[in-house]
Amino acid sequence: MHDPSISNLARSPDLERNDGGDFLLNQTVQSFSWQDLTVTVRDRETKKSRDLINAISGDAQHGELVALMGPSGCGKTTLLNVLARRAASSGAKVIGETYVNDSQADAKSFQRMTSYVEQEDALIGSLTVQETLKFAADLSLPRSVSKLQRMERIRTLLEAFGIQKQANTLVGTPIRKGISGGQKRRVSVASQLITCPKILFLDEPTSGLDSTASYEVISYARELARANNLIIIASIHQPSTTTFKLFDKLLLLSSGRTCYFGRTEHVESYFDTIGYPVPLQTNPAEFLLDIVSSDFSGSKELASERVQAIQNAWTESTQAISVTKEISERVHSMEKAVNKSAMEDMTRPNGLSITLALLHRSFIKSYRDVVAYGIRIVMYLVLISILFSIVSYWLSNFQPTAEAFFTWVMWIFLDLVAAESLVVLVTAIFPNFVIALALVAFANGLWMSVGGFLVTPTILNPFWKYVFHYIDYQVC
Structure with a gap:
């Protein structure tokens, strides 16, 4: 599944000549970390407060692909929204901090350096793949990026995601079949990469896809992160064994609390040490979801005790203490500012340009649909x-x-x-x-x-x- 075009993405000679450098290469954001994130809401019926997520800490380094995993209702999407500085929930109170390069980034700079891909593909079916990327560029890139540079970015992304052969294919409408589900997900990610984000958030990127398409999407995301030093954080529900092993780090949640955070290859040894060894010939992701879920077990009382024991084991572990200590030490040693020099030119296009692009897109949609x-x-x-x-x-x-x-x-x-x-x-x-x-x-x-x-x-x-x-x- 490795696509050499992705590895060569940052070294395209045409891109170097036409776009003034490696437009996707992250040279400014080295790390992204979060400390003691807690989201509290007030129950309308009982009038009592409850935590959607509680004291979540972790970090991601450039070039890493991080998975947020857990059973349904565990707080994955809530945590992803908090990390992306989006609304966690109606009336929710958020406590804790997020840091870029171990410093706090202001809202405007953070918005420019990040992109968020929704769980549902918000694509216009009557546009072609290439037109989708073109309008994404027109609606987000500043006027300083020339038309030639935009086309070069589009070409590079089409090749990087292996969808150059579908460039002139419609995304798909109710009466006309278009590209596949996996290709749609890649188009969604590619359209967000037009703006050169340093941190990319993916909400359930494999939702609705079979195991082959899921592996394909996550594989592209991993290669993209490594080739361009991007930080990619994705919520995911139940990946296959091969897809699970593509992630560099895993943050396992249950009932809003951390059950594990660290390298994916170390998760089996960790759970072995706390008395929950992963059986042979078993998908580790499936096994982990089973033992940290209490909703569908035969005895909910025993399952709740097991989940609480796993959560307490992590809280008291040397790994959890080490993560929190390292983040605190790095943050205190840095100035409370983030390097924004690389973000200064990423202003949005003016209102007239946006209006003309929307009118053009609407005209195409009108006569095709x-x-x-x-x-x-x-x-x-x-x-x-x-x-x-x-x-x-x-x-x-x-x-x-x-x-x-x-x-x-x-x-x-x-x-x-x-x-x-x-x-x-x-x-x-x-x-x-x-x-x-x-x-x-x-x-x-x-x-x-x-x-x-x-x-x-x-x-x-x-x-x-x-x-x-x-x-x-x-x-x-």
């Missing part, structure tokens, strides 16, 4: 505009001419387009269904009141007439 757009246009024009007008126009005793009738149909159609545009605008500004619904209903009700249906425009006072009446799309 027949189901979403073509059928709706026919529906608006024929089911709603023309059929409605055939009945209502003549009953209203309007002018009985073809010109007048089709003018009426045109205004009805444009009115529908304006109404949908209003909904799109409001939902983009307020991405909450209830709030957006209330605001659209309020706007329509207000325009009905001042549009001339209920009160004639001639008796409207200047405020209602000039502020609302003349922008009413319902007035034909």
